Amino acid sequence: MDPRPVRNLASSGASKAQLLFYGVIPAVMPRFLTYILYRWEVIMRTTIVVGFVGAGGLGMQFKLSMSYFQYTELTLLLICYMILVLIADFASESARKAAK
Numbered sequence: 001m002d003p004r005p006v007r008n009l010a011s012s013g014a015s016k017a018q019l020l021f022y023g024v025i026p027a028v029m030p031r032f033l034t035y036i037l038y039r040w041e042v043i044m045r046t047t048i049v050v051g052f053v054g055a056g057g058l059g060m061q062f063k064l065s066m067s068y069f070q071y072t073e074l075t076l077l078l079i080c081y082m083i084l085v086l087i088a089d090f091a092s093e094s095a096r097k098a099a100k
Helices: 004-011 016-055 058-067 071-099
Strands: none
Touching: 004 016, 016 058, 016 071, 058 071
């Protein structure tokens, strides 16, 4: 983070709250948003793996559908999962472009 905006605000008599809201947050928000969106994408993709090992969620539904040979339900789950991942990718890409 570049300390110059915070230093300039402090030298002009800004309070600590103003330093935070007008100096620190605007400087760190793009990186913070990028990190949060990256973690969201990772979590979306790991739900399948975690569910397969028995933690529940979407992966558990995949495992149950496969074990009961319900391939139509499995296909629907795969399509829904792909749509969720595409939405997550689109939302994170849009937010990253807006943050720049």
